[in-house]
Amino acid sequence: xxxxxxxxxxxxxxxxxxxxxxxxxxxxxxxxxxxxxxxxxxxxxxxxxxxxxxxxxxxxxxxxxxxxxxxxxxxxxxxxxxxxxxxxxxxxxxxxxxxxxxxxxxxxxxxxxxxxxxxxxxxxxxxxxxxxxxxxxxxxxxxxxxxxxxxxxxxxxxxxxxxxxxxxxxxxxxxxxxxxxxxxxxxxxxxxxxxxxxxxxxxxxxxxxxxxxxxxxxxxxxxxxxxxxxxxxxxxxxxxxxxxxxxxxxxxxxxxxx
Numbered sequence: 001x002x003x004x005x006x007x008x009x010x011x012x013x014x015x016x017x018x019x020x021x022x023x024x025x026x027x028x029x030x031x032x033x034x035x036x037x038x039x040x041x042x043x044x045x046x047x048x049x050x051x052x053x054x055x056x057x058x059x060x061x062x063x064x065x066x067x068x069x070x071x072x073x074x075x076x077x078x079x080x081x082x083x084x085x086x087x088x089x090x091x092x093x094x095x096x097x098x099x100x101x102x103x104x105x106x107x108x109x110x111x112x113x114x115x116x117x118x119x120x121x122x123x124x125x126x127x128x129x130x131x132x133x134x135x136x137x138x139x140x141x142x143x144x145x146x147x148x149x150x151x152x153x154x155x156x157x158x159x160x161x162x163x164x165x166x167x168x169x170x171x172x173x174x175x176x177x178x179x180x181x182x183x184x185x186x187x188x189x190x191x192x193x194x195x196x197x198x199x200x201x202x203x204x205x206x207x208x209x210x211x212x213x214x215x216x217x218x219x220x221x222x223x224x225x226x227x228x229x230x231x232x233x234x235x236x237x238x239x240x241x242x243x244x245x246x247x248x249x250x251x252x253x254x255x256x257x258x
Contacts, residue, residue: 053178059162102135174249
């Protein structure tokens with residue numbers, strides 16, 4: 001009986017402790033809810049710059065194509081002529097120091113050839129032809145190579161373009177130039193805005209999306225949003241102008257302004 005009385009008498013004490021713990025948990029939850037409703041997400045302003053970098057250098061390589069053709073009375077003779085002339089041309093190109101991998105045959109064709117005589121169409125024979133693309137990595141040899149090839153009546157030359165053997169390195173330099181221009185332009189814009197500091201959020205060589213927080217998208221009138229500045233217009237990443245090679249690169253840079 002004595003033990004039973006002590007157990008029954010302790011029950012109200014345990015119940016009171018549970019009630020205190022429950023009240024404490026409810027108070028903590030209410031404080032947390034209050035903080036969630038009053039704490040606004042951080043708001044920041046961004047500016048997006050589209051910048052064009054450019055590197056100009058002298059070319060050190062050239063590419064061109066050669067059209068080789070043979071006109072013979074029979075199909076067999078025309079084919080054999082094209083094979084012989086192609087082998088002869090290939091040996092000539094190799095003698096200039098051009099690597100075999102830089103001599104690429106892209107097409108071989110054969111067609112009937114006709115001419116007009118006395119107001120009528122006259123069959124001349126079978127014309128077989130091939131097109132060869134050549135990469136000359138020593139531009140100092142261009143004059144010699146072009147001059148000797150032009151002396152061959154069976155050849156037509158065209159498509160001469162200039163380039164550079166280190167385009168990847170030049171492209172990287174163009175990206176660095178684009179970033180420098182973006183930083184310079186942003187500093188000029190900040191001089192006209194009530195902000196004085198900037199921090200890069202994103203950089204991309206393709207168009208990137210803005211980093212505005214979702215909660216601030218409905219408050220566009222309160223932020224600078226985007227300021228697009230196209231520093232240059234680009235149609236090609238590599239172009240030839242005044243005997244030089246121009247390598248262009250575009251960067252999109254997003255800044256957080258403070």
